């Protein structure tokens with residue numbers, strides 16, 4: 025089995041950049057200079073399932089806070105590929121994520137579709153699978169992964185990791201009272217458009233937030249380049265601990281809005 029390339033979520037460079045993006049997203053600055061980030065059709069992230077065998081504290085897909093067995097139908101991946109070809113979108117990178125994507129019951133059907141797309145239509149696209157690399161079931165699947173798939177992992181070994189406090193909603197903090205949430209964050213540009221079981225979003229994290237809040241704001245088709253997705257940014261960035269600057273933590277942190285939302289989700 026290939027050892028995955030190491031992916032680091034938290035770096036000093038990113039924390040410095042987060043501080044800048046927080047300042048840049050203040051309303052009195054954004055009203056002069058416009059939004060800092062714009063949705064991009066260069067890279068895509070696909071959350072194929074919310075199943076996960078780790079359930080980390082502060083998971084930014086809520087896999088621990090509100091576990092779910094949701095799987096994206098393989099037909100949705102086929103539709104994504106079909107639309108990409110029809111619209112002549114040449115992805116530079118497609119990341120397959122979750123949850124833990126190796127736990128999707130049709131993982132190899134999805135991999136086959138993406139490799140076929142790469143070999144027939146887009147030889148330069150990088151196909152990356154992000155895995156937690158934890159446990160024998162995950163390793164069994166990874167052993168069979170074709171060479172065309174690049175493996176990336178934060179190489180987790182427990183539920184406790186250094187993460188940004190995803191469940192501290194900026195809207196619950198005093199220091200964000202002048203923030204313009206339509207500015208988004210660097211994840212929009214670094215990671216690209218998100219395809220999730222609820223549709224397309226400016227980032228895959230937003231689809232995971234929508235699963236809990238139930239706004240059903242995912243686009244059902246690949247957004248046009250003219251679609252700024254401002255409605256999604258306005259709705260989801262105010263709830264997301266990746267917005268602006270928040271110090272990473274290993275402890276469970278949840279602000280009031282998230283505590284209420286998880287309570288309502290579990291009561292459904």
Ligand code: SF4
Pocket residue numbers: 076077078079080083084085086087088122123124156180
């Ligand atoms: S491994 Fe990833 S998806 Fe799974 S619970 Fe941890 S952070 Fe969430």
Ligand code: SF4
Pocket residue numbers: 208209210211212226227229230257260261264265266267268
């Ligand atoms: S939802 Fe979170 S990760 Fe996505 S753009 Fe907004 S702040 Fe960034």
